Amino acid sequence: MEKIKVQHVTKIFGKHITNALKLVEEKKSKTEILEKTGATIGVYDANFTVNEGEIFVIMGLSGSGKSTLVRLLNNLIETTSGSIYIDGEDISKMNKQQLRKIRREKMSMVFQNFGLFPQRTVLANTEYGLEVRGIPKEERRLKAEKALDNAGLLPYKDQYPSQLSGGMQQRVGLARALANDPDILLMDEAFSALDPLIRKEMQDELLDLQQKVKKTIIFITHDLNEALRIGDRIALMKDGKIIQIGTGEEILTNPANDYVKTFLEDVDRSKVLTVENAMIRPITVNIELDGPKVALQRMREEEVSVLLAIDKKRAFKGYITADDALEAAKRGEKSVVSFLKTDMPTVPKDMLIQDVLGLISESPTPIAVVNENKLVGVLIRGVVIQSLASETEGVTKDE
Amino acid sequence: MSKMLDSIPTLPVADTVENVMDWLTGSFSPLFDFVQNGGKTAMEFITGMLVAIPPVVFILMIALIAFFATKRKFGLAIFSIVGLFYIYNQGLWDELMNTITLVIFASIIAIIIGIPIGILMSKSSVAEAIIKPILDFMQTMPGFVYLIPAVAFFGIGVVPGVFASVIFALPPTVRFTNLGIRQVPKELVEAADSYGSTGWQKLLKVELPLARSTIMAGINQTVLLSLSMVVIASMIGAPGLGREVLSALQRAQVGNGFVAGLSLVVFAIIIDRLTQSLNKKKS
Numbered sequence A: 001m002e003k004i005k006v007q008h009v010t011k012i013f014g015k016h017i018t019n020a021l022k023l024v025e026e027k028k029s030k031t032e033i034l035e036k037t038g039a040t041i042g043v044y045d046a047n048f049t050v051n052e053g054e055i056f057v058i059m060g061l062s063g064s065g066k067s068t069l070v071r072l073l074n075n076l077i078e079t080t081s082g083s084i085y086i087d088g089e090d091i092s093k094m095n096k097q098q099l100r101k102i103r104r105e106k107m108s109m110v111f112q113n114f115g116l117f118p119q120r121t122v123l124a125n126t127e128y129g130l131e132v133r134g135i136p137k138e139e140r141r142l143k144a145e146k147a148l149d150n151a152g153l154l155p156y157k158d159q160y161p162s163q164l165s166g167g168m169q170q171r172v173g174l175a176r177a178l179a180n181d182p183d184i185l186l187m188d189e190a191f192s193a194l195d196p197l198i199r200k201e202m203q204d205e206l207l208d209l210q211q212k213v214k215k216t217i218i219f220i221t222h223d224l225n226e227a228l229r230i231g232d233r234i235a236l237m238k239d240g241k242i243i244q245i246g247t248g249e250e251i252l253t254n255p256a257n258d259y260v261k262t263f264l265e266d267v268d269r270s271k272v273l274t275v276e277n278a279m280i281r282p283i284t285v286n287i288e289l290d291g292p293k294v295a296l297q298r299m300r301e302e303e304v305s306v307l308l309a310i311d312k313k314r315a316f317k318g319y320i321t322a323d324d325a326l327e328a329a330k331r332g333e334k335s336v337v338s339f340l341k342t343d344m345p346t347v348p349k350d351m352l353i354q355d356v357l358g359l360i361s362e363s364p365t366p367i368a369v370v371n372e373n374k375l376v377g378v379l380i381r382g383v384v385i386q387s388l389a390s391e392t393e394g395v396t397k398d399e
Numbered sequence B: 001m002s003k004m005l006d007s008i009p010t011l012p013v014a015d016t017v018e019n020v021m022d023w024l025t026g027s028f029s030p031l032f033d034f035v036q037n038g039g040k041t042a043m044e045f046i047t048g049m050l051v052a053i054p055p056v057v058f059i060l061m062i063a064l065i066a067f068f069a070t071k072r073k074f075g076l077a078i079f080s081i082v083g084l085f086y087i088y089n090q091g092l093w094d095e096l097m098n099t100i101t102l103v104i105f106a107s108i109i110a111i112i113i114g115i116p117i118g119i120l121m122s123k124s125s126v127a128e129a130i131i132k133p134i135l136d137f138m139q140t141m142p143g144f145v146y147l148i149p150a151v152a153f154f155g156i157g158v159v160p161g162v163f164a165s166v167i168f169a170l171p172p173t174v175r176f177t178n179l180g181i182r183q184v185p186k187e188l189v190e191a192a193d194s195y196g197s198t199g200w201q202k203l204l205k206v207e208l209p210l211a212r213s214t215i216m217a218g219i220n221q222t223v224l225l226s227l228s229m230v231v232i233a234s235m236i237g238a239p240g241l242g243r244e245v246l247s248a249l250q251r252a253q254v255g256n257g258f259v260a261g262l263s264l265v266v267f268a269i270i271i272d273r274l275t276q277s278l279n280k281k282k283s
Ligand SMILES: Nc1ncnc2c1ncn2[C@@H]1O[C@H](COP(=O)(O)OP(=O)(O)OP(=O)(O)O)[C@@H](O)[C@H]1O
Pocket: A013, A014, A040, A041, A042, A060, A061, A062, A063, A064, A065, A066, A067, A068, A069, A222
């Protein structure tokens, strides 16, 4: 069943809106429009529907209009034009009172920086939505305590938000939203401020929750992995426009490459995959022990045509190719040193993948991954691209 | 050139203002009289009460408040005891009580007027654009200029003194209230809105509590400004320590002037530290 329907919704910030609209229709870029009119395109002609019980992910680069779009849904920001239907009712036509009712009863929001009130205890924060609805003290207390209990936070109810860790604070944020028992949850980068481990945990909890209570969730993220992990469908935004909507699978298989790159530019640098996440186990030859024959034997065994060369201390020395090894074997040589090649680039294992993408696409050879001079892995182009898309399935992790 | 300037007759600014004031005092005189009499009675009553408290009790009370307000430190408490004893010892106790009454009245009225104006400013950019220049103007004006309308409306005495002090001390509370509310993080305002708060709920449950310490900083300044104005208001007959300073000044009595001036400093330090520590207490 359709829960949310967004039709031709546009939001333009600033003055000269009609001018700006005209320029968008002329396919002028966002910056050009800003320079000419001083107006910013927040969202332009967004169209989509979200079904009941669905997790609908909106992703895109910073400034692409994700936050604006989600705030249009509960009218924290008013639309410039277009209609938004919640359960068939157009919220852009509602008066203040009707809007408040929708916000109080139908949808709750979870914020990137948690949005907890610092002067209120955890319990008082959780009660907030019920309090503004005018629910009697006893009842709202019970409901809030139940929501906190579900989040495993009941023991902390009398603490203040600043006394909790980030993950716990966001659990409170979620509990506050759920205490209202809304149909719809709006989550604007709700997990982006959390560290990766906690983040994964929260994603799991959200999925569990979804199984149990079947809320309709609009989830904003700029993390591709997160989107793929929790989204039933994903909408991709660029410069205020929705450029693609589909399941994760559809989005990946369709225009994958270009998009993957775009996402990477967007992703918060600190939280993106590192080289270590995408590297695979290197097949090696030890230049101090192994000769050409051993090398050839290993290549056959592992079905590769290149071996990475190391010494006894696993220090990276270069690589050898099957052709060279074959010839050396014919000549009866005992060592691989004579045909060792050294033109393979190396990167440290904790470097961000987005920073080595250029290198990967230019280098004719794979790239060696080193940690304090020791060889720890190898980056192969195809595998890297794949890992960007499906790191969560763990296909490419190979220790 | 100067001929051309001279050819324009003196513009009747002074006359106009006078006429407006005449009209105001004329048409609202019952109101002004009422405020004058009512205010005077109320303030004399409070001063009477303060004077009735035995000085020892009063000094110990202030010391106790200071002790607890500063998280059980002795510094301010001891300073209060020594300082207040000095004032008592110099025979200025009644004057001090008069000053306290004036400061209390002026500050409370300034706060009661100032906070709502600050809230209005924070909520409406139009209001902010109008009120801000007025506040700037008020703050560049030398304090004793306010004595003129005060005298025009209320004659001389305590009430015009308080009136002038209120006007003089108002700006910080207004400014800081506005600032404090505008400084509430956007995400928290959004959180309040997204849960369907009404404007009042948002103000009372989220904005004012979060702006509290900023507003308190403004109130602290307002209290100190009203003290400084209360001194100036002695020129129009407001009683208190200020009057002692003024009369010493008029008679060129350096010694007396020093004694009264030092009393004022002592009192100022005590109320400054007290209002500041009230602010720090919770946060
Ligand atoms: N109140 C506002 N006034 C003017 N322009 C705004 C306002 N809010 C957002 N914008 C502009 O609208 C565009 C979209 O912003 P939005 O915050 O929706 O992006 P986003 O996708 O959420 O980005 P991020 O990932 O950085 O959070 C940006 O260009 C931004 O500058």
